Amino acid sequence: MFFDLTEEQRLVRDTARDFATREVAPKAAELDKTGRWPSEIVSKMAELGFMGMAVPEAHGGAGLDSVSYALVMEEVSAACASCGVIMSVNNSLFCDPVLKFGSDAQKKEILAPCASGQKLGCFGLTEPMSGSDAQTMMTQAEKVDGGWVINGSKNWITNGPHADFIIVFAVTDRSGPKVRHTAFVVPKGTPGFTQASPDHKLGIHAAHSCTVFFENCKVPDSAIVGNPGDGFKVAMATLDGGRIGIASQALGIARAALDAATAYAKERKSFGVPIAQHQAIQFMLADMATELDAARLLTWRAAAMKDQGTRHTMQSAEAKLYASEVATRVAHKALQIHGGYGYSTEYPVERHYRDARITEIYEGTSEIQRIVISASMLKG
Numbered sequence: 001m002f003f004d005l006t007e008e009q010r011l012v013r014d015t016a017r018d019f020a021t022r023e024v025a026p027k028a029a030e031l032d033k034t035g036r037w038p039s040e041i042v043s044k045m046a047e048l049g050f051m052g053m054a055v056p057e058a059h060g061g062a063g064l065d066s067v068s069y070a071l072v073m074e075e076v077s078a079a080c081a082s083c084g085v086i087m088s089v090n091n092s093l094f095c096d097p098v099l100k101f102g103s104d105a106q107k108k109e110i111l112a113p114c115a116s117g118q119k120l121g122c123f124g125l126t127e128p129m130s131g132s133d134a135q136t137m138m139t140q141a142e143k144v145d146g147g148w149v150i151n152g153s154k155n156w157i158t159n160g161p162h163a164d165f166i167i168v169f170a171v172t173d174r175s176g177p178k179v180r181h182t183a184f185v186v187p188k189g190t191p192g193f194t195q196a197s198p199d200h201k202l203g204i205h206a207a208h209s210c211t212v213f214f215e216n217c218k219v220p221d222s223a224i225v226g227n228p229g230d231g232f233k234v235a236m237a238t239l240d241g242g243r244i245g246i247a248s249q250a251l252g253i254a255r256a257a258l259d260a261a262t263a264y265a266k267e268r269k270s271f272g273v274p275i276a277q278h279q280a281i282q283f284m285l286a287d288m289a290t291e292l293d294a295a296r297l298l299t300w301r302a303a304a305m306k307d308q309g310t311r312h313t314m315q316s317a318e319a320k321l322y323a324s325e326v327a328t329r330v331a332h333k334a335l336q337i338h339g340g341y342g343y344s345t346e347y348p349v350e351r352h353y354r355d356a357r358i359t360e361i362y363e364g365t366s367e368i369q370r371i372v373i374s375a376s377m378l379k380g
């Protein structure tokens, strides 16, 4: 099998690389230090079509494919992991489910402005007491005349402080043997829907997340995304795509760390020669490059399967599991190669080391990916 990119995919990647190198990378250290929301970069990503990449043009998107999305996510994340996840949440966790499960009216009024990047979306699944075991959520929506009343809270909501819309998952039926959940799309400003201030985190400082609250928040029937009772499936199918985005973010972080380590190893001397001439360093660089390539192939395979319309639950989980753990290992080795300078904020590798860590946690921890993979294997 020969896996190569099409001319269009190369063009998209080169455009993203040029933008990321010129306009994103020079700001990454400042964004990390200040935790400033990068509104000018989000606007430019919208202009370039990066906020709704795989959404058809008829719905406000760029009409590209998931492989192109993975390529752009890697480029943007190599420059700034925070900008990468802002983009990925809007693309895969918000636009994708509205495109796949939303009504015509939702596609017109909500998807189109979010896919074009005029508006921003976020995804509310996790709760203070329900992360990995997502079905145990407490947030509930009660049927009332003309709509539903949502009560509960969701936390770690990336883009939450800035988003114009949230897709939120709530329990709507506890009467049967299985609890049923429903997905709703709620605009910011809806009475009863509020956001706390941004969370303080180890890394991805410019990608703001927060807790959001629903207190007797009334939404119309038309806010339901997909069928009532199918919300958990909407969430899981969405994460099948989202995990490709996070795998690509991890690739970008790992690549940035490897590039920094390679450049440093050629410059820094010890025992009379550049450290790149020591076999200990050469072996580290070789392992980092090999693992990065393997992670990229897994990620591109999952993206290509999504484009073919093939179920890719297991392949996305494998890509996310492997790429995120590679990002951590590569950033760890890159810091080691830099020695004491790697531990200093003067060099970017300490940022890559901190940013890499979250990719093993959000959109399903590494342990959850292993559950998803083994469940797919054992199903037969």
Ligand code: CAA
Pocket (backbone or CB within 6 Å): 085, 089, 093, 123, 125, 126, 131, 132, 133, 134, 135, 156, 157, 158, 178, 232, 233, 234, 236, 237, 239, 240, 313, 361, 362, 363, 364, 365, 368, 371, 372
């Ligand atoms: N696609 C469609 N349907 C799916 C599915 C998928 N990928 N996976 C499961 N389902 C369906 C099942 O078929 C089943 O349907 P029935 O009820 O009809 O039988 C139903 O969903 C329940 O499935 P399971 O029995 O497998 O569910 P479970 O309770 O055992 O949990 C889990 C499965 C994989 C552990 C799941 O809870 C999970 O993925 N947890 C992690 C949650 C997560 O990733 N959270 C991330 C939050 S988002 C985030 O991080 C955003 C950010 O800030 C960037």
